[in-house]
Amino acid sequence: MKGAALSFLYAASSVGVIVGQSGSGSLSEVPYYGRSPPVYPSPIGNGSTSARWAIAYSHAHALVSQMTVEEMANVTRGWAGACAGNTGEVPRLGIPALCFSDAPDSVRGQEFVSAFPAGIHLAATFDKDLMYRYGRALGDEYHGKGINIALGPVAGPLGRVVRGGRNWEGLSNDPYLAGVGMGAVTRGIQDAGVIATPKHWLLNEQEFRRRWSSVGHAISANVDDRALHELYVFPFMDALREGAGSVMCSYQRANHSYACQNSKLLNGILKTELGFEGFVVSDWDGQMSGVASANAGMDLVMPNAGYWGANLTQAVRNGSVSDDRISDMATRILAAWYYLHQDKGFPPRAVYSNTQRHPVVDVRDDHATLIEKIGAAGTVLVKNVNNTLPFKKPRFLCVYGYGATLSASPWQNPARYGGGYEVNFRWNTLNGTLITGGGSGGSSPPYVVSPFQALQERVTKDKGILRWDFWSANPAATPYVNADACLVFINAYASESFDRVSLTDEFSDQLVLNVAGMCANTIVVVHSTGIRVVDAWISHPNVTAVLFAGLPGQESGHSLVSVLYGVVNPSGRLPYTVAKKESDYGESVLNSTVSFDQFPDQDFSEGLYIDYRAFDRNKTIEPRFEFGFGLSYTTFAYSTFKASLVNDEKLGEFPDGKVAVVQGGHPDLWETVAVVTCTVANTGKVHGTEVVQLYVGIPPPARGEERDTPVRQLRGIERVGPLAPGQEDDQVIFRLTRRDLSVWDVVAQQWRLRRGEYMLWIGASSRDLRLDGSLVIT
Numbered sequence: 001m002k003g004a005a006l007s008f009l010y011a012a013s014s015v016g017v018i019v020g021q022s023g024s025g026s027l028s029e030v031p032y033y034g035r036s037p038p039v040y041p042s043p044i045g046n047g048s049t050s051a052r053w054a055i056a057y058s059h060a061h062a063l064v065s066q067m068t069v070e071e072m073a074n075v076t077r078g079w080a081g082a083c084a085g086n087t088g089e090v091p092r093l094g095i096p097a098l099c100f101s102d103a104p105d106s107v108r109g110q111e112f113v114s115a116f117p118a119g120i121h122l123a124a125t126f127d128k129d130l131m132y133r134y135g136r137a138l139g140d141e142y143h144g145k146g147i148n149i150a151l152g153p154v155a156g157p158l159g160r161v162v163r164g165g166r167n168w169e170g171l172s173n174d175p176y177l178a179g180v181g182m183g184a185v186t187r188g189i190q191d192a193g194v195i196a197t198p199k200h201w202l203l204n205e206q207e208f209r210r211r212w213s214s215v216g217h218a219i220s221a222n223v224d225d226r227a228l229h230e231l232y233v234f235p236f237m238d239a240l241r242e243g244a245g246s247v248m249c250s251y252q253r254a255n256h257s258y259a260c261q262n263s264k265l266l267n268g269i270l271k272t273e274l275g276f277e278g279f280v281v282s283d284w285d286g287q288m289s290g291v292a293s294a295n296a297g298m299d300l301v302m303p304n305a306g307y308w309g310a311n312l313t314q315a316v317r318n319g320s321v322s323d324d325r326i327s328d329m330a331t332r333i334l335a336a337w338y339y340l341h342q343d344k345g346f347p348p349r350a351v352y353s354n355t356q357r358h359p360v361v362d363v364r365d366d367h368a369t370l371i372e373k374i375g376a377a378g379t380v381l382v383k384n385v386n387n388t389l390p391f392k393k394p395r396f397l398c399v400y401g402y403g404a405t406l407s408a409s410p411w412q413n414p415a416r417y418g419g420g421y422e423v424n425f426r427w428n429t430l431n432g433t434l435i436t437g438g439g440s441g442g443s444s445p446p447y448v449v450s451p452f453q454a455l456q457e458r459v460t461k462d463k464g465i466l467r468w469d470f471w472s473a474n475p476a477a478t479p480y481v482n483a484d485a486c487l488v489f490i491n492a493y494a495s496e497s498f499d500r501v502s503l504t505d506e507f508s509d510q511l512v513l514n515v516a517g518m519c520a521n522t523i524v525v526v527h528s529t530g531i532r533v534v535d536a537w538i539s540h541p542n543v544t545a546v547l548f549a550g551l552p553g554q555e556s557g558h559s560l561v562s563v564l565y566g567v568v569n570p571s572g573r574l575p576y577t578v579a580k581k582e583s584d585y586g587e588s589v590l591n592s593t594v595s596f597d598q599f600p601d602q603d604f605s606e607g608l609y610i611d612y613r614a615f616d617r618n619k620t621i622e623p624r625f626e627f628g629f630g631l632s633y634t635t636f637a638y639s640t641f642k643a644s645l646v647n648d649e650k651l652g653e654f655p656d657g658k659v660a661v662v663q664g665g666h667p668d669l670w671e672t673v674a675v676v677t678c679t680v681a682n683t684g685k686v687h688g689t690e691v692v693q694l695y696v697g698i699p700p701p702a703r704g705e706e707r708d709t710p711v712r713q714l715r716g717i718e719r720v721g722p723l724a725p726g727q728e729d730d731q732v733i734f735r736l737t738r739r740d741l742s743v744w745d746v747v748a749q750q751w752r753l754r755r756g757e758y759m760l761w762i763g764a765s766s767r768d769l770r771l772d773g774s775l776v777i778t
């Protein structure tokens with residue numbers, strides 16, 4: 001075990017053992033800053049939060065009451081086996097080994113499975129229904145393979161660090177958009193009968209030194225309580241609310257206490273405040289102590305015994321871990337199993353090593369159709385001069401760039417992860433079209449339809465011609481004067497285990513400039529794991545159209561071509577802000593924190609102000625493309641703004657104190673307190689779908705005081721249409737919940753619905769605001 005040598009330091013870390021440096025600047029003077037308050041004992045799950053959990057717990061209790069301590073210690077640990085994670089079985093009681101598998105966008109490493117778009121691409125659709133269907137289809141594939149537990153969806157990292165290596169696995173750095181996706185995908189996966197594992201709980205915002213290594217301890221994410229709740233906890237609430245049966249704790253430290261033994265995060269926020277009834281599983285080899293992790297609320301160690309197994313049995317015998325605690329650990333695991341009805345005829349396990357001949361279990365159904373649809377819906381058009389797109393029957397196209405075709409092998413992605421001291425590798429691009437990122441969040445595509453393949457299919461049908469040059473840095477030696485358009489394909493790669501070192505790369509920027517220098521109608525397609533700055537060429541007069549094509553999964557080319565040719569009118573929106581230059585994001589969140597101290601710190605001193613929240617505060621820095629931005633081939637008019645409070649009698653400052661918490665938080669938080677409506681009309685010449693966004697400005701703490709909250713925050717998304725030219729939808733409805741309008745009150749330790757005037761804006765992006773109004777809560 002990698003952590004063994006230093007683990008004693010942390011045997012009681014959550015009880016306020018302070019090691020290393022405290023946070024920087026004035027924050028370090030705040031009492032408890034940089035230390036995690038102790039929260040013990042670990043809450044015992046009892047199923048009280050819903051009828052369905054109650055039934056699951058009654059079965060689990062009946063089973064656990066027959067188990068010996070050894071048997072409990074067996075189901076709470078991992079064993080080597082066919083799956084990425086396998087719990088211990090208890091043959092005596094018919095308890096099977098439970099199977100865990102990556103990843104959030106594919107059943108990773110198996111044959112005859114689909115490669116879905118990555119989380120960031122799904123978020124760019126801004127479409128709740130597609131998010132649910134994604135989760136359901138993915139869940140059906142896990143189920144078909146006999147896998148009990150899917151390791152996703154992801155909201156940690158949220159995306160605080162602009163160059164973070166794993167931001168693409170999750171949905172968006174906006175907690176509301178991420179939360180909508182976390183809820184919908186969790187519901188989808190679990191409707192398929194598979195346990196979802198929202199991860200990584202919590203604050204795993206960078207890859208550099210995310211884990212203990214020979215250099216020293218993992219980075220400590222030090223975050224104030226308000227930003228913790230309003231940004232980082234927020235999207236997990238949605239997943240819990242939808243019944244998530246499992247949560248994965250993360251590698252790094254939070255306020256100096258390792259996340260998998262952080263009693264504040266596990267016992268406190270997750271199991272008390274959010275009423276979590278399921279089990280907490282460690283990230284792989286993320287356990288850093290035995291007794292401390294058990295008592296802090298971790299329930300299952302993966303992928304082996306870690307510090308538990310026989311030692312956990314002994315710790316129970318000598319009283320260091322209570323009988324109640326180990327029973328609770330086993331009960332939570334089995335309750336999740338019953339909650340998903342996996343005791344009733346789960347499909348046989350069909351997880352294999354592909355180096356050995358094995359039966360074919362094809363679980364793909366017609367998910368390719370959904371994948372293509374999401375691929376197109378998440379494609380974002382950001383520039384389209386003089387209606388260059390959609391194509392109007394071009395006869396002659398030129399295709400340039402490494403991103404148009406397949407890499408030598410899709411399995412040569414540099415997927416580097418594992419332990420140790422992790423450096424920033426200098427990989428900026430993948431030499432081949434990019435459909436997902438690297439590491440454990442990657443996919444196992446059955447095939448990949450490259451952009452070039454799909455263009456060939458279309459051009460063949462149209463009896464046109466193509467010329468291509470994928471590999472030259474300067475294809476200017478071959479100007480085809482008769483071409484209707486030139487397409488240039490570039491990408492931006494990222495992976496688990498290292499952070500990006502740039503949001504651009506010289507080779508690709510120069511390639512675009514070279515093509516634009518010879519071709520008056522140059523269309524740039526960027527496949528990216530997240531933010532990619534484009535100012536090297538975005539204003540070039542010959543760059544007529546630009547698409548952020550995301551990480552679209554196996555049907556990549558089909559999705560793209562349908563947008564290029566107008567079969568699908570683009571409605572994707574950026575789930576992040578694209579700055580003009582990298583430094584515009586602010587030094588503190590651009591790079592991961594690089595430190596070679598033994599106890600490195602990462603202070604989240606920007607608080608709530610990441611991405612558009614920071615740009616909106618700074619009135620001097622204009623983004624290149626703001627959060628929520630994306631063009632269409634048609635135009636939309638917005639009208640008839642209406643807003644009203646509902647449930648007037650339930651507008652107290654705090655949730656009703658007499659009502660118990662359910663999984664996901666206090667039930668009042670999810671109640672609708674206001675309704676906002678508008679009308680959207682298609683005023684252009686073609687069919688189109690519009691992503692309508694609602695932003696809220698929360699009033700200051702008290703009348704006359706300064707605002708202490710971002711100018712505006714996303715609190716509603718509705719994907720409207722498709723609408724025919726001239727058609728309107730006068731029923732665009734946003735339901736604002738108590739949580740949507742609340743702030744986290746650090747003194748009351750509750751969500752607080754402030755008194756005062758709430759500003760409301762409806763728009764097509766975070767800056768293209770078309771309607772506004774307000775609501776007053778007194």
Ligand SMILES: *[C@@H]1O[C@H](CO)[C@@H](O)[C@H](O)[C@H]1NC(C)=O
Nearest residue numbers: 032033034036224225255264
């Ligand atoms: C971290 O410390 C801050 C400042 O004291 C505190 O507000 C917050 O609740 C702590 N969070 C955790 C997870 O320990």
Ligand SMILES: *[C@@H]1O[C@H](CO)[C@@H](O)[C@H](O)[C@H]1NC(C)=O
Nearest residue numbers: 043044045046047048272660
């Ligand atoms: C169940 O657990 C919750 C949270 O710990 C607690 O508030 C409640 O009293 C418990 N109910 C029973 C019946 O034990």
Ligand SMILES: *[C@@H]1O[C@H](CO)[C@@H](O)[C@H](O)[C@H]1NC(C)=O
Nearest residue numbers: 071074079088089090091097
């Ligand atoms: C523990 O689990 C392993 C692996 O599934 C199994 O071989 C063993 O029999 C189990 N032990 C007990 C005590 O049930």
Ligand SMILES: *[C@@H]1O[C@H](CO)[C@@H](O)[C@H](O)[C@H]1NC(C)=O
Nearest residue numbers: 305306307308309310311312
């Ligand atoms: C238990 O503890 C001993 C001694 O601390 C250690 O050698 C062993 O690897 C631990 N793990 C298990 C599963 O027994």
Ligand SMILES: *[C@@H]1O[C@H](CO)[C@@H](O)[C@H](O)[C@H]1NC(C)=O
Nearest residue numbers: 290291311312314315318320
């Ligand atoms: C109890 O057992 C655990 C696991 O072997 C060990 O780490 C701990 O030190 C023991 N505690 C006491 C008081 O003996």
Ligand SMILES: *[C@@H]1O[C@H](CO)[C@@H](O)[C@H](O)[C@H]1NC(C)=O
Nearest residue numbers: 385386520521541542543544
């Ligand atoms: C766009 O159209 C205008 C007006 O017709 C023309 O002046 C301009 O050159 C066109 N731009 C491009 C890039 O074709």
Ligand SMILES: *[C@@H]1O[C@H](CO)[C@@H](O)[C@H](O)[C@H]1NC(C)=O
Nearest residue numbers: 402406407408409431432471
């Ligand atoms: C990319 O791959 C192609 C084809 O496999 C190869 O010819 C080219 O040299 C590679 N480029 C780089 C920069 O590795």
Ligand SMILES: *[C@@H]1O[C@H](CO)[C@@H](O)[C@H](O)[C@H]1NC(C)=O
Nearest residue numbers: 424501502587588590591594
């Ligand atoms: C961010 O990273 C880049 C590239 O590694 C480096 O040049 C720059 O100095 C870093 N900036 C900060 C503030 O650390």
Ligand SMILES: *[C@@H]1O[C@H](CO)[C@@H](O)[C@H](O)[C@H]1NC(C)=O
Nearest residue numbers: 516517518519520521541542
């Ligand atoms: C745009 O493309 C034309 C070729 O059609 C070329 O002559 C011209 O120099 C290009 N413009 C720029 C600014 O590179």
Ligand SMILES: *[C@@H]1O[C@H](CO)[C@@H](O)[C@H](O)[C@H]1NC(C)=O
Nearest residue numbers: 583584586617618619620621
């Ligand atoms: C805006 O950003 C600029 C450049 O980073 C900085 O100099 C300025 O102080 C910022 N202004 C505000 C109000 O944050």
